[in-house]
Amino acid sequence: MSTNKKGVRLAVLSVIALLGLTACNESSEVVAKPSNYDDPIITITGNEDEIHHNVLSIIYDAMRESGVSSKVLDESLYRYASSVFGYYNSVTLPEGVTDVVTLKEAAKDVEANAGYAKAYKFIKEHKAYWYYNEEGEHVKEDGTTVIKDGEDWTPGTTELGHVTAKWNAIEARIAEDMYSRVSSGSYTTKNYFSEKEFLRSLHEAGESVVDYQTIDTFTKFIIPYTVEEDEVFDLFDGYDGAQHRVLTREYYQSSVSDDANAPEATYIEDEIIPNIYNDLLIEQYLLDEDVASVRNSRARKINVLKIEKYSSFTNNADMLVKKLVEEIYALPVSATSLETNQEVIEENGNKLFEKYSIIAKGLYEQIQANDDAKQIVDDLHALASDIYEVETKQGQSYYKSTTYGDLVEDYDKIETVLAEKKFDLLSDTKYTSFTSSGTRSVKEGFEQQKIDIMQAQNITKGWYIQSSTPTLDSNGTINDRLFKLSVANAKIELDETNDSEFAAHYADLAKADRLVYEGGAWKVRDEASEDENKFLCSINGAYYLKFDGQSAGEDWTNDIVYDDGSAYYIVQVFEAAKDAKLRNVSKDNYAHTRGQVFMDEVIDEVAKIVGKTGSYSTLSREHWLEKMDIKYHDQAIYDYFKSNYPDLFD
């Protein structure tokens, strides 16, 4: 051990010498020693003799030479991030730090809407939550009155909104981070997830989680693909008809438990929060130093449905996509019912695509359980008897010429041959596919492939930026069009809080919408208006990406469908950000039209994506370390920082 330590030490110091990086005061090295540095490691009552090497300095020196410097770096960054965003909660307070309002307390105070004393104190102590104009000056709620250094002020809605948005963002990220830790498949057998296995692995790694051996309520279940990453702690309806949670948060974070006697668990505070704060620091760097990279990232929040046209399904796919277009153009029920609430539009869009996804898969039971889906299928079948024709084989009802229907028919063929007990079946590729080369029964193979269909993702949704695009159609056409600046221009934002502006915007929206109210009735425009945007159209308040040509028929309204030869795509654009919408002070910004919390949430989402691109992580770290203006009180730490971040010392 000693030899190795020395080798490392010499090597490091040699490198430092070559770079001319040595400290100036060579006469005696500065060493920051713990207060009990010279104490004995152990004392034994009655022993008068000195025990050789029984001194804590031996241990502390070894620590200093191996890992203390990197721990100081990590701690510096985390403490700095806590200085930026506030301590997450009381569990994360460093020893000796008292009389501070944590982010959690501030957010709860805002939520309580009763005086905001804690929130005000918190905001005043954390300038990341202040309201700034485009010149970077701290301004009052009116957006123009500059608050001078030392001047007191009362934080306004914008600043309170910043607190709420940051808290929400961190809460969502905790869930997303935890989801990413269980989604690897390591804790899943035959599609059934076991939280017990996950908790056990953490327990074995020495993490602060509730002891899995004290819990007897674990169950195994399939995590439906519809469970979003940020819903990992939420109840969901399982395929088995029961309600489940992917993870029980209290097992990992006792501070969220209502039970004061809950067993201690600080895994989320110990492991997840520092990671999140590290990411937030990168994003804060972007917002402070390179905000254009966020504002001009052409961020889009989309919802894309893909309906494949594989051989047996082509006719069904054609009919289905036409039916979907028809539904999108369904006329509002009243003169004032043009939908303007974006949350409702998103929810409706998600439900609509989800419904058609289930229909496209042909999952009989799920379609039967969904009245709308069943009606659509019945309508299609009424148009042509061979479309969505119901059949039953092996006790399984299915729609012919659908993904699920094909599976049932293959299953039936195999079972039929299996019943004949002919050995040749064993070499049949379909048989080996069902049995997964002899590791499961045909019946189970059918069930597993059915689950695979249920879990298949026909829908792509979420935030994306131009430099980090999702894989959609095979030609890249959707990406080409989606990130045009024009898309963001065409996406009209409504300010529902301002009556006069709302009216004007509503008029704009109504003008741009393909559904018009004329002569006491709604109708679809005869054709696209001349000034309609080339890339985006509004249909009943919802926005769809447009394509050249009419993929799903001759009707011009079908230009919202893209056909890449093997599949149809319909792209709903929930949000399309641009510089003006993301500026702090702007009549056109999201804060103005959608509220501060919403704007912060958009910025958080976009910065999160941008921060993971390029070399922002390194740039951010160097930036913050420079800002920290660190005073070193230990030579080894100084040498470590100098060796790893030489630019800081130029």
Place this chain on the structure above:
Amino acid sequence: MKKSKLSVGLVASFIGALALSACNSSTPAVTEKEGSLVELVGYNDDTIEIKTNDIYGKYTDSSEGTKLYYDAVLEALIRYEYPKLELAGLKSFDTLKAEAKDKVESSKETANDNASSNSTSYAEEWQKILDSHDCENEEDLLQYYLYDLEKTELSDWYAKNNIDSLKNEYLGIDEDWGLVPTASKVENVESLFPYHILHVLVTLSADKSDYSRGTISESEATKLWQVVRELIDGSYSFEDVAFKLSDDTGSKSAYGDVGIMSKKTSFYNEFKLGIYAYDAILSGINSNDASTKDIYAAFGIDEEDKVITETTSTNIKEEKVVDMIKEEMVTNVKTPVGAFTTIPTVPYSVFKMIGEVAKDNKINGLSPESGDVALPRNVLYNQFLNFHSPFLVTNEDIAVADLTDFVNDSVTLTEHDFSNTAAGNFYIQNDNFIEMNVNGANKKVLADRNGNVIIGVRSEAGIHFMLMRKSVFKATNLSVAVGTGTKADQSLQDYYTTSIPTDADYPGGETFVNMKTTNDQSYYKDRVSTIKDELKSSNFDAAYDYRLYEFLMNSELVKSKITFADSKVEENIDEYIKLLRETKSVGDTKSINDSWQSYLLMLRYQNSVRNDFEDSLIPNTCAFIFGDSTKADEFKEGGKCYVNK
């Protein structure tokens, strides 16, 4: 030893002299501040101080910190306790001190020699030696050697003086030969339940995943019969057969010995789990006695352990491992002999037929259109041997009752009289069959000359003939009767003795050490080393190295008298050791459970292939009619012995 700050200071001074140009500021880059490592300006222009005690405190709480503390505390304990310990067999402190001084003197001589051979000075070479041990001076070096000797001596003494209790923990038994209930074991230390197994392997080229139409070569068929014939013949020992005929190059030269097979040994599932299944369940230790749970636990199976056998989108089907073992290793194994209730059997005459007709690719000029798969050796191999769970070999001859009945395809079995010297009879002067109750009847099954039953199994490598020289249960109070013969059983403690035959305390009888009789004492010593290494292995106790620490902490010299400078440290070390053991234990259990899962699911598929497809296996009768010109059509397309392969 050197204080590191001094060494860093010296080197830094030297470097500083070379890099003076960098020093043009009057403000030092590093300044002293009591209790502080760094200070930084926060985002809100506040001052953030990273405190020395906080960072070192966090380090202390980490696993890396705990290890550093452990090393230092162990050193302090050894240095304190060694001079005061009065333990039989432990060298005195003065003796060690003298040895340490000798080592210092020896180092000086080395420095002298090196100075001469390297054309350097003594001082330079002496410094190199000091540096290599991170020592500052001669006294430091003396202390270094002294601690090294103390630690080694004490570790060896501990292992030697605790050999019996270590062995019991390792074996999973108590002093009364009883299986130690799981709850009574040292916390989370996994007993390894060792077996001493020998085997003869006949490698087969047949596809391991082809459970009904595999093909073996002429030479493999010949070899199978050669091995079985010699195993039957009492004039050969099992060890001799292994030495002469086994295809396992690793164990062949060791007379078939694969060493100690513990729960952690990575052998084919058919080999290791096959032995477990045979010993615990197939041989009848599945009664409802109180120890049943612990017997299962010995093999990594909890009575409630389940295999996920099927899932649907709404349901999960799990089956008990113990139920599946019986189902897939007995009930669902079907051969022309019939169905089984305790363990599958294979008549010796199957091997004989396979061997004798091995070269008969054509009889009377006839050959099957299906190719080799319809040759008698392969028909018999697939019908009687091509399943991956344990079987016993009986002394039976087989015959086909009706050579035209390919559907029932039944055989008649008659005991073979090996003592009959009549011409044409297969005669062996002393055969190795012993009588035991199998599938509800007394049968004679193949054993070795000592009455240890031989267990066959098909693995992906070929067919193993395994001899359980020592079962973990054979000498416990569980009275496992199967195949034990009439000889008195050696206790497990004695079987795994750590003495050699010339030692006074050597137990005698059959032991792991004396598997081979020889005058070469080094052989016995090597065998003892194997056992000792197993007992000291971290496989057995992940925290084995910490036992000395626990021993010293519990010594009366320090018990209730010791105080740690940092009160958390003792707790951290204890917690670390506990977690280390627990993690290993749970991980190993999971690993063996996973092995059972994959093995049992494979067997389920195998049995499905063999049983659920009526034309999966070529009828056994075909092996008996091959070469009969009147039955030639049966081997042509459309015939009963034709398959499209």
